Amino acid sequence: xxxxxxxxxxxxxxxxxxxxxxxxxxxxxxxxxxxxxxxxxxxxxxxxxxxxxxxxxxxxxxxxxxxxxxxxxxxxxxxxxxxxxxxxxxxxxxxxxxxxxxxxxxxxxxxxxxxxxxxxxxxxxxxxxxxxxxxxxxxxxxxxxxxxxxxxxxxxxxxxxxxxxxxxxxxxxxxxxxxxxxxxxxxxxxxxxxxxxxxxxxxxxxxxxxxxxxxxxxxxxxxxxxxxxxxxxxxxxxx
Amino acid sequence: xxxxxxxxxxxxxxxxxxxxxxxxxxxxxxxxxxxxxxxxxxxxxxxxxxxxxxxxxxxxxxxxxxxxxxxxxxxxxxxxxxxxxxxxxxxxxxxxxxxxxxxxxxxxxxxxxxxxxxxxxxxxxxxxxxxxxxxxxxxxxxxxxxxxxxxxxxxxxxxxxxxxxxxxxxxxxxxxxxxxxxxxxxxxxxxxxxxxxxxxxxxxxxxxxxxxxxxxxxxxxxxxxxxxxxxxx
Numbered sequence: 112x113x114x115x116x117x118x119x120x121x122x123x124x125x126x127x128x129x130x131x132x133x134x135x136x137x138x139x140x141x142x143x144x145x146x147x148x149x150x151x152x153x154x155x156x157x158x159x160x161x162x163x164x165x166x167x168x169x170x171x172x173x174x175x176x177x178x179x180x181x182x183x184x185x186x187x188x189x190x191x192x193x194x195x196x197x198x199x200x201x202x203x204x205x206x207x208x209x210x211x212x213x214x215x216x217x218x219x220x221x222x223x224x225x226x227x228x229x230x231x232x233x234x235x236x237x238x239x240x241x242x243x244x245x246x247x248x249x250x251x252x253x254x255x256x257x258x259x260x261x262x263x264x265x266x267x268x269x270x271x272x273x274x275x276x277x278x279x280x281x282x283x284x285x286x287x288x289x290x291x292x293x294x295x296x297x298x299x300x301x302x303x304x305x306x307x308x309x310x311x312x313x314x315x316x317x318x319x320x321x322x323x324x325x326x327x328x329x330x331x332x333x334x335x336x337x338x339x340x341x342x343x344x345x346x347x348x349x350x
Numbered sequence: 351x352x353x354x355x356x357x358x359x360x361x362x363x364x365x366x367x368x369x370x371x372x373x374x375x376x377x378x379x380x381x382x383x384x385x386x387x388x389x390x391x392x393x394x395x396x397x398x399x400x401x402x403x404x405x406x407x408x409x410x411x412x413x414x415x416x417x418x419x420x421x422x423x424x425x426x427x428x429x430x431x432x433x434x435x436x437x438x439x440x441x442x443x444x445x446x447x448x449x450x451x452x453x454x455x456x457x458x459x460x461x462x463x464x465x466x467x468x469x470x471x472x473x474x475x476x477x478x479x480x481x482x483x484x485x486x487x488x489x490x491x492x493x494x495x496x497x498x499x500x501x502x503x504x505x506x507x508x509x510x511x512x513x514x515x516x517x518x519x520x521x522x523x524x525x526x527x528x529x530x531x532x533x534x535x536x537x538x539x540x541x542x543x544x545x546x547x548x549x550x551x552x553x554x555x556x557x558x559x560x561x562x563x564x565x566x567x568x569x570x571x572x573x574x575x576x577x578x579x580x581x582x583x
Contacts, residue, residue: 133447284428286434309467310531312474312502322574331542336477337428337445338435344509346502346539348532 262307272300281315310349398433421466459485464496471501499531511551527566
């Protein structure tokens with residue numbers, strides 16, 4: 112049945128003058144496989160059964176330590192190697208899990224190549240250097256994968272012509288006024304800084320000329336009931 | 351000969367590894383781990399507080415909180431915020447003491463918490479009038495996924511004027527239906543826009559949450575949620 116179907120396909124392709132490369136590829140893909148030899152299958156199964164590994168061999172095989180043939184699973188040295196590699200794998204898994212500790216800008220790769228989208232709390236689109244916005248916004252790149260605790264790259268933008276220096280401070284950098292200086296884009300009045308934050312709600316401010324605290328004009332205001340300085344809220348979306 | 355003597359050893363090694371892996375992956379509720387700091391680290395963080403008695407009081411507050419399993423990082427961040435904002439030392443002390451109380455309540459309500467960020471988000475919600483019982487209900491609904499974003503969105507909604515009870519109910523419903531954090535944040539932003547345009551906050555929430563719910567399926571049972579391990583950081 113399959114053979115006849117394949118022949119019909121081939122004949123149909125020939126009728127269509129199917130010399131096209133794509134057609135040839137399709138034809139090759141759809142061509143029926145040669146009939147299998149039951150005797151060959153029996154020989155293969157017999158060979159497999161004849162060298163069925165021990166229980167430890169199966170464990171070692173599960174660990175994908177080695178796939179060499181010929182009694183490797185029975186070798187004590189292979190068992191030791193398998194166990195050692197299993198231990199290494201377990202330790203690696205442990206460290207991979209515990210490595211997901213508080214990230215910072217240096218440990219979290221900035222995904223600059225990802226398209227940027229406005230932060231939900233802001234109506235300002237991502238700010239290209241050539242088109243400074245009339246105000247400021249914190250924007251973050253969009254992503255498709257949502258790791259709920261992975262750090263999120265965020266870009267802060269402030270358009271302030273009168274500033275000589277601007278830094279962004281917030282709970283993400285321990286309110287350190289010197290930790291995240293913003294850079295002025297050449298030939299513009301736009302200041303920008305990028306860093307990575309954890310998903311969730313963050314409060315931040317801009318510090319202008321080292322003394323003046325201002326809120327992000329385009330972001331929601333933070334109600335700083337503790338210290339009374341103007342601030343803004345950033346809701347970072349997990350990537 | 352060698353094989354005979356080594357196999358039991360290997361079995362023990364593998365059994366131990368299996369147990370270790372099980373412990374690492376299971377990470378029970380009681381194993382909540384939040385970053386803790388040494389006394390010298392805490393003292394360093396308090397250097398910016400000029401008043402010595404206040405510094406001593408802050409150190410006591412932080413150490414007491416740490417001894418009760420409260421994450422210390424948010425407290426130190428609060429101290430540094432106050433110092434950076436050149437606040438009065440006594441004001442810093444009050445803010446830290448109040449935050450320590452909220453963090454402890456949040457940590458208990460959210461146990462097992464995923465991170466100090468999640469506990470901080472819970473403390474923020476408490477500050478905006480969300481009761482601890484709501485945090486517990488959220489955790490029961492979402493035992494295997496962090497609530498950092500849902501609690502942050504909830505806090506902002508309340509800050510935008512949505513009644514706390516209504517906001518809590520709707521966010522809880524969305525969490526139960528497995529709403530993604532990005533969806534929640536997007537909904538919060540739309541509600542803010544609606545409020546700015548003059549729509550009553552509660553009405554805006556009802557409208558927007560219905561729209562989001564229409565995109566989601568039936569409520570997800572906690573067992574069916576994606577498995578993430580609490581107490582990672």
